[in-house]
Amino acid sequence: MKQIMRGLSLLTFVLMIIFIGGCGPSCPQCLQPTSWSECDDNSIKTRTNYKCGEDTSFQCQSYTEESQCKTELSLRGAKGLDIVISPTLDELVKGTIKINVNSIPNDVKNVWVMMGPQGQQPQPGEDPFKMPNTIIQIEDATAGKIIFVDTNKVDDGVYNLGVMATNNPNGAPWIDVIQAQLVVKN
Numbered sequence: 001m002k003q004i005m006r007g008l009s010l011l012t013f014v015l016m017i018i019f020i021g022g023c024g025p026s027c028p029q030c031l032q033p034t035s036w037s038e039c040d041d042n043s044i045k046t047r048t049n050y051k052c053g054e055d056t057s058f059q060c061q062s063y064t065e066e067s068q069c070k071t072e073l074s075l076r077g078a079k080g081l082d083i084v085i086s087p088t089l090d091e092l093v094k095g096t097i098k099i100n101v102n103s104i105p106n107d108v109k110n111v112w113v114m115m116g117p118q119g120q121q122p123q124p125g126e127d128p129f130k131m132p133n134t135i136i137q138i139e140d141a142t143a144g145k146i147i148f149v150d151t152n153k154v155d156d157g158v159y160n161l162g163v164m165a166t167n168n169p170n171g172a173p174w175i176d177v178i179q180a181q182l183v184v185k186n
Contacts, residue, residue, distance in 0.1 A: 027052035030060035039069035039089035077176035080105040108141040108165040118158040
C-alpha cells in the first residue's frame with residue numbers, strides 16, 4: 001500500500017510540475033489596431049498595430065503596419081456584367097475616372113452609368129437627368145468599352161455609383177446591376 005501511495009504522490013508531483021511549467025509567461029490582451037490613414041502619394045496607407053510574444057518579452061509592443069491602397073476597383077454583377085474602375089485610392093476618386101467594361105450579359109444594348117450623392121433619391125416625376133451633383137451617361141454596350149466619368153462636375157462627398165446593363169433604350173428593367181460607394185475628393 002505504501003508503494004501505491006508513493007506512486008500516487010510521485011504522479012501528483014510530476015503532474016504539478018507539468019502543469020506549473022506549462023503556465024509560462026503569456027501575453028496580455030493588446031489594444032486593437034487603429035484606423036487606416038488616408039492613402040499617401042505613393043498609394044500606401046498606415047495604422048498602428050500591436051504584437052506580443054517571446055520576441056517582445058510577452059509585452060504588447062506597437063508597430064506601424066503598412067498596406068498598399070487599391071488603385072482600381074474590380075466589380076462583378078450577378079449575371080455577367082464585369083467592370084474595373086480606375087484610378088482610385090481605395091474608394092477615393094478624383095478628376096476623370098474610367099470604367100472598363102470587361103464583359104456584359106447576353107442581349108444587352110446599353111450600359112448606364114449613374115453617380116449621385118449618397119441618400120439622394122429622385123422624387124416621383126422628377127427628371128434624374130436634371131438632379132444636382134448627378135452624372136448619368138448612357139453608352140452602347142460593348143465588351144472592352146471604356147467609359148470616362150468626369151468627377152469634377154460634382155461636389156466633393158460620398159456618392160453611390162451604379163453601372164446597369166439593359167436592352168431597353170429607356171432604362172429599366174435592368175438585366176444586371178453593379179453598385180459601389182465612392183468618395184469624390186477633387
